Amino acid sequence: MTEPVSAFIPTIRGDALLTMVSGVHRLDLESPPHAPSLSLFCVPDPTEGNRANEARCDAAGNLWLGSMQNNIGEQGEDLPITRRSGGLFHIGPDAKVTRLASDIGIANTLLWSTEGDCVYTADTLESVIYRHTIGAKGLGERTVWAQAHERGHPDGSAMDSQGYVWNARWDGHCLIRFAPDGCVDTIIELPVSRPTSCVFGGHDLKTLYVTSAAGDQPLDGSVLYARVDVAGMPCHRFMG
Helix, strand or coil: CCCCCCEEEEECCCCEEEEECCEEEEEECCCCCCCCEEEEEECCCCCCCEEEEEEEECCCCCEEEEEEECCECCCCCECCCCCCCEEEEEECCCCCEEEEEEEECEEEEEEECCCCCEEEEEECCCCEEEEEEEECCEEEEEEEEECCCCCCEEEEEEEECCCCEEEEEECCCEEEEECCCCCEEEEEECCCCCEEEEEEECCCCCEEEEEECCCCCCCCCCCEEEECCCCECCCCCECC
16 A cells, blocks of 8 residues: 555445545455555545544444544654644545544544444543534534543544443553443553554454554554453444
């Protein structure tokens, strides 16, 4: 790939969506790895210097995408973040884009309540996780659901079948499992310094996979997995 990819979203058509700096692209999974076949699907955030960061599908198969100022240089080096130019977007199967929120620092975490009446999002620069109500015309009231914590900053998350949120903590060397009321339930220590997200998989959804960013620790940049006692909520394919 000529650009960093922040998310890989399978679709019901059998291909996948890739979120990149230039937009959301379709990837033909039958194309050769050395020459991937990409076609532009949509450009959710046209803001110069921004890129996609977080992306996930809701239960109806719509894609939600959070953006941020691009912090990755052409050689993979870190670039400073100097503005809160990110947004939150809803993308339908017809590629229609609706902006839901603006002025976000680093958009992370996209999870929905079982009833589908609220969505949980994080702003890593703010170090908090928010809860938004969802109405007929978009997002409603936003409240702080989980406060800042000394163990790093909120990155990506997964939800289990009990409604608990497992949140990867950037610079925190851990996951935090938050109870449905936003209080800390458990801290899971990890052998990586910058975990970036997690997801439940396996036939019973009791295998937890954790991604991490490159760093100074021996296992930084690895994908970790562990068996856990509680099943996760399934992920959804894009309906387009």
